[in-house]
């Protein structure tokens with residue numbers, strides 16, 4: 001991967017144990033590791049080349065450690081990120097509170113960063129709906145308020161994992177195209193209702 005250009009810096013944020021590393025593992029290596037849980041220390045980086053139409057996009061993904069012990073370090077990793085995947089565990093309401101903490105930080109310190117909320121471990125709900133601790137509609141309302149997109153995923157089954165990262169890349173390509181259009185042809189900004197266009201291009 002040395003010398004490879006990264007198009008989009010993506011940062012994974014969220015409470016420890018919510019499944020950030022598993023999400024990256026599923027997306028990049030299409031696998032789900034079983035065995036004893038190993039918490040991330042500091043952060044890990046992986047790059048993934050993907051296609052959006054006829055374009056090639058390289059995502060550079062920073063998987064941060066969820067433990068509050070590493071909070072200061074996570075701040076270093078989200079700097080300059082174009083996209084943040086803020087994860088919470090669908091079976092743990094405290095993890096959603098932690099997700100809101102990161103959203104608040106990003107909104108005040110990284111205005112140009114598009115936020116993707118990701119409710120993880122949806123397979124546990126398939127097994128037993130009563131395990132849900134974070135209501136889908138509540139989070140959707142919250143996501144609308146903060147102009148974020150919402151996904152519910154399972155790294156175990158793979159549900160919606162590709163869809164999430166594909167959306168990140170597609171949004172990047174749309175914004176890049178939009179920036180070229182504004183430079184070359186001029187575009188009526190009022191036509192662009194998408195929060196991504198707004199958050200990335202209003203400077």
Ligand SMILES: Nc1nc2c(ncn2[C@@H]2O[C@H](COP(=O)(O)OP(=O)(O)OP(=O)(O)O)[C@@H](O)[C@H]2O)c(=O)[nH]1
Pocket residue numbers: 014015016017018019020021022023033034036037038039040041064065066067120121122123124153154155156157
């Ligand atoms: N059933 C199920 N378990 C999951 C899923 N994703 C992660 N897990 C489990 O949840 C635990 C924590 O997963 P990690 O991916 O290590 O969590 P993390 O957010 O990276 O944790 P930190 O590195 O401490 O921040 C592990 O035991 C995983 O096997 C999922 O989609 N379904």
